[in-house]
Amino acid sequence: MNVLPGAEPFAHDGTRTGVLVxxxxxxxxxxxxxxxxxxxxxxxxxxxxxxxxxxxxxKDxxxxxxxxxxxxxxxxYTELAQRCDHIVAVGMSMGGTLATLAAQQHPHGIGGLVLINPAYVMRDIRLKALPVLQHVVPSIASIAGDIKKPGVSELAYERTPLRALQSQRRMWEQVTRDLPQITQPVLLLHSPDDHVVPPECSALLLARVSSADKTEVLLHDSYHVATLDxxxxxxxxxxxQFIQRVTAASS
Incomplete structure (x- = not known):
């Protein structure tokens, strides 16, 4: 299994404030x-x-x-917990789902959440056929590369694998069900013009989490892959600024 150039993981050891991305x-x-x-x-x-x-x-x-x-x-997360006093989880799209899950699974270890166009639910009618379709067709067209900025590309797959997509749906169900467990401060950054994740995901998060500290920032000049936009x-x-604020508050 050869990792594509540019797709390698990243790690940096610094202060006792950790960031899980x-x-x-x-x-x-x-x-x-x-x-x-x-x-x-x-x-x-x-x-x-x-x-x-x-x-x-x-296919992998x-x-x-x-x-x-x-x-x-x-x-x-375990690596960070061994080194850090404070940890903030950051995620985009499905990464936002995973960051949310980290906060649910480690309520005393994750001190804040930064979510960028997070995914929790999809209402696309075509997904209703996914449980059957995944056994017939291995993949469909790519969902990657939704970027407004000219000349910028995302290093992502040219196909969307359906068995993996169906598995992701199961994760959405669990994480969405348990959103009220979230009490940590939340920074939500989302694009009104997102062609991958519907705006109801952000609305659902804000409505269901139990956090008293919730900040919403609209990304008016970006599409879904906003971190590259x-x-x-x-x-x-x-x-x-959010990491500095929430970690200082918990010190």
């Missing part, structure tokens, strides 16, 4: 690398794992399930 479905660490490196430049300890089945070939992803992706995220600087600035 999660990339999205069919993507790779490349989409979150600028944000991870900004956090490292601020001195934070950072872990950005490459999720199993990602960053190689889409079809051989994995959501529990495999979660295991990689949980391992990265026109609002990347805004995302990085807001994320750093």
């Amino acid at each position: 999660c990339h999205g479905f069919t993507g790779s660490p490349q989409s979150m690398l600028p944000l991870a490196k900004r956090c490292a430049a601020e001195g934070f300890t950072v872990r950005l794992p490459r999720l199993p089945g990602h960053g190689t070939h889409w 992803l079809n051989r994995t399930r959501w529990t495999d992706w979660w295991s990689a995220v949980d391992d990265a 026109n609002d990347a600087q805004l995302i990085e600035d807001e994320t750093v």
